[in-house]
Amino acid sequence: MQIRYYESDVTLFLRDVVAAHPEIQESQREGRAMFWDHKVDFEALEREHQSEVPMKGYPYDSTVSAKTGLVPFGPGLGDESRFSD
Secondary structure: OOOOOOOOHHHHHHHHHHHHOOHHHHHHHHHHHHHOOOOOOHHHHHHHHHOOOOOOOOOOOOOOOOOOOOOOOOOOOOOOHHHOO
């Protein structure tokens, strides 16, 4: 006794399309190769990894910014004397 599994109408349609047009699979392979199946340049990957600047755990920290050297300003972040009457 052979067990038949359910296949949706969409699956059956796609099987029929691929059977009628085998060039679709070649097109899929070419598209996949464009983005995924390429050689990795490990030296460039290592340079990129070494040039990363670690991000602080909380991006809204009120300490001096490493990027600009400036202290963020705003309510609760710095000198608020100019807001007082």
